[in-house]
Amino acid sequence: MIRIIPLATLILAAAVTTAAAEPARPALKQSATVTGDLVRIGDLVDNAGIVANIPIFRAPDLGQSGTVSAASVVDAVRGHAIIGLDTRGIVDVTVTRPSHMISGRDIQKTIARLLGNAYALGDSDEISVSFEREPRSFNIEPSASIEPRVLQLGYDARTGRFDAQLEFAGQRAMRWTGTAFPTVAAVTMVRSVGRGEIVRRDDVTIERRPKTQTERDTVAAIDAVVGRAARQALRAGSAVRGSDLMKPEVVQRDAAVTLIYAAPGITLTVRGKANEAGAEGDIISVTNLQSKRVIQGMVAADGSVIVQPGTPRVIANLEPAAEKRATQQK
Known part of the structure; x- marks a missing residue:
């Protein structure tokens, strides 16, 4: 059985096919991001076709933005067979040229790294670099290598002076001088x-x-x-x-202290005065307040002073009453 397709349906299908076959109309962009020194038609116009790569304006400087009026764009593309550009009501187009900024700190780190590698000064973070004239920041293309070409690099280890001439992508050769020292x-x-x-x-x-x-x-x-x-x-x-x-000193000069004499089977304590300040473990001079004799002992953590055993002078410095108590304990 053969179906009869209504005429209206055929007309509609033909119209859709014709519309699909027509190329999209060129239209102005609201903003554009460009690389390089030139702004091309395709940067500013959608559906520019075969003329998209034709340059029509100079780009802003690296890292800068600018505007171009829609009327200027219409005038510029008219000579390249783009007629009836749809401006979409746009008055101005913003054009941005991105960049990678090389700061003074970046230059400092680069020179430190180059000197460290060339003259065995250590890691760049351990090298202090000072310039005779502080370097200014500048911009390079975002796709460019940030590694410079070394044209000259000199260093005097005795004075610490350096002389570096480097060339970054898209920039003229630049020279920096100053001093560099390894640090700790x-x-x-x-x-x-x-x-x-x-x-x-x-x-x-x-x-x-x-x-x-x-x-x-x-x-x-x-x-x-x-x-x-x-x-x-x-x-x-x-x-x-x-x-x-x-x-930290646990005994202060002229402070009252306890003198301790310890030996196998016997421990004696005597009042004393510190003749000098001392920290734990220090050997200081102290005065036995009963015998008025000066002896030496080691400062303990609690502030007492331990008289070292085995020193005849120490036994002689003990108070006779203390000696009597020692005899009684035997």
Whole structure:
């Protein structure tokens, strides 16, 4: 059986086929992102066809944006067989040229890395670089390599002076001079503390200092400082050395202390006075308040002073009454 298709249906199908076969009409874009120095028709116009790659304007500088009026675009494309451009009511088109910015900090890190590799100065993070004239930031194409071409690189280990000439993608050769030094981590005082004062976490920080300006026993770890006492006054901004620290003093000068003499089967205690301050484990001079004799002993954690056994002078310094008690215990 043969079906008869209504004429109206045939006419509608023909119209749809014809519409599908017609090319899309060129239309203006609201904004465009471009690479390179030129703006092309296809950057600004949708459905530009075979003329899409034809340049019509200069692009903004790297990292910059600009605008072009819709009327200017219509005039520019008219000579390239685009007639009746649909502007979609747009007045101005924004054109942006993205970039990758090379900052002064990037240049500093690059020179530190190059010097570290070429002259065995260590990792770039451990090298302090200072410029005679601070480098300015600049932009390169986002797709370009950020690694520069090294035209010249010199370094004097004695003075720390460097001379670097580098060329980044799309830029002319640039020269930088200055000084570079290997550095070490150093615990540095944030505030001043007095002799005997306990160093707290908020009192210190970590700074990197030129290796030539630090001493061999400069402390590099904060944990090695916090909780220790200052052997001498430490001023703010100074690097802390191991010799600047000591255990916290548990016995103060002129303080009353208990003298303890311990031997197998006997323990004697005598009142005394500390002739000098001392931390746990220190050997200090003390006075037996009963005999008025001066002896030496080791400071214990509880603040008492333990008289070392086996020293004839110690037994001689004991109070006679204490000797009597020792005899009675036998």
